[in-house]
Amino acid sequence: MASRTVSGPAPKGPVPTRTVDLERFRQGSRTRAGAISAWAMYSNPFYASPASLVVQLFVLLLLGCDSSSSGLGPGTGGCKLAEVAGLSVGETARFQGASARTICVSATEPGEEYVMVTTSLAESGLTRLTIENEGVAPVVGPPLPSPGPHDAEGQPLPFRELDALRSNDRLHSALRELERRQLPVMVGEPSATGLRPAPSPGATASVGDLMTFNSQSKSACEDPKLATGRVEAVSDRAIVVADTTNPTGGFMLADFQHFASTFDTLVVPLAAEHFGAASDIDANNRVIIFFTKQVNALSADVDDSFTAGFFFSRDLFPRVSPGPPLGSCASSNEAELLYLLVPDPTGLAGNRIATEDVARFTVVTIGHEYQHLVNASQRLLGPSGPRQFEESWLNEALSHTMEELLFYESSGLSPRDDIHFQDLGQGEVDALNEFQRLNFFRFLEFLKSPALNSPYDAEVSIATRGAAWNFLRYSADRWGGDDAVLFRQLVSSPSTGLQNLAGALGGLSVVLDWVGDWSVGLYGDNRVPGLSPRFQDLSWNSFSLFESAALSGPYIATSKLAPNPLLVRQLTGGGSWYYRFGLEQGTVARLTLSSDGGAPPPSVRATVLRTR
16 A cells, blocks of 8 residues: 555644735635644544544545456546545645556535646656556646736736747856866865955056956866956946947946946845855955846847856966865956847847847846856855855755845845735736846746756756746745845855755755745645645746736646547656646546666656545
């Protein structure tokens, strides 16, 4: 008999609340719990809490049965069961490895519907999974989209869909891999001081000064590509420089001053709180923000695309190293430096992009790249450094989290608010569009193909980045402590990737278990009533955001099980697939899972969720 985890509605305690129309916010949703309820795994056929026995709640029965079981008649799926009971809506049963070989699901009510979520909890690699079924009925769901929000005049409040020009995120993954392969980090030789400054204080630049930088992004320490820029603004924490050969018709002096001021007052304090301090190797207490057409040129050969900016750890290395902990990098700029896209209305340097479009995502790009700078600073030059560069997927997840934090700071909202788009005012929608919008479209790319993508995939695609951000947010919410403590621990840890996350959350088995629960929530959260808090995204109602952008549903790829077909699916480590099916009253469906002709490996989890 298979072991099962029984879950269902759990009592929900007090949660962080907003002062913005809280009662309306709660309509149509459920009260959230700040803490995650416990659950138990039992090997006996039944489990019910004393309270559930008193009130006579439904008890689930999902039993493994082998292929030799005799049938109970038409529509039973050929399962021999001692008793048959039904799952309540929102309840789940979990099977893993060999216990998932054959699962029997029974119905006691008319029109029951389910989804079986199969997840690979392997750290890497592909698992081939075959699904056979008997006794299923057609399925109608998922629920239809709800109407989007409107302003006082009855007009829709748009959550902007992706623009005609789309963000080209591939450069970031290439840079992170270049750093790990080419930069000479001598791990094991500790830094004497941590976040070391230059031997003597650096001179503060003045407006009008000319500065020359290597903007090469395809090689770490060779083949420099030099560009000269003019200092346009100097603030307490920033030196803003514009390439002298940038296209005309771009940013004005007031724009550069705004970016410098916003960096000082918004980006730096938020990053310092949540991730730590950047280094100051040129001893000027400032970060150089270089607006250059060289960034535009990176996407010139990719239609309808742009690269918003980048940071390269190469610039934190000495040109000539006096010895450990860091080796020499001859083309380093020896400065804390961010590279930013510039307006190009006529397409002189790359794809055409208007000034107002670049302005709209400049601050969020600065925030994203600044997290990379802080991360590299802490790992290369921090008190316990040098340490290996963070794995790309987690480094990007932290930078996308910085984008999310900018949204919270600018909107006045908070994590764990279960933000539903219908409850946002115009100012909050504006903040969403400026800072958080692209996180959701990256996340949607993952939901389009969740079997072959993963939050911790070594090949960091746009889909991986969306999944990694969302899983990190889920993990922080389920962990339940101060977000800043968790994120700073991830940045300062000697570990990387899954081991880094495991060290912060309580072990690798915990992280992988949470990946399985998160995968169930991707389908059921905010759509299936009675869902256990452990599956819930406590911060976001993502589907409401997709609906508000007038995107076509159902927003997550699934398969409808029809009677008797054979379905084959490959799952990458951390990936999931969703099989939807119905049951007629009084029938039993048998679902048979196999991998390469045998039982599923221990890393495969199957969770059955009743949805209707």
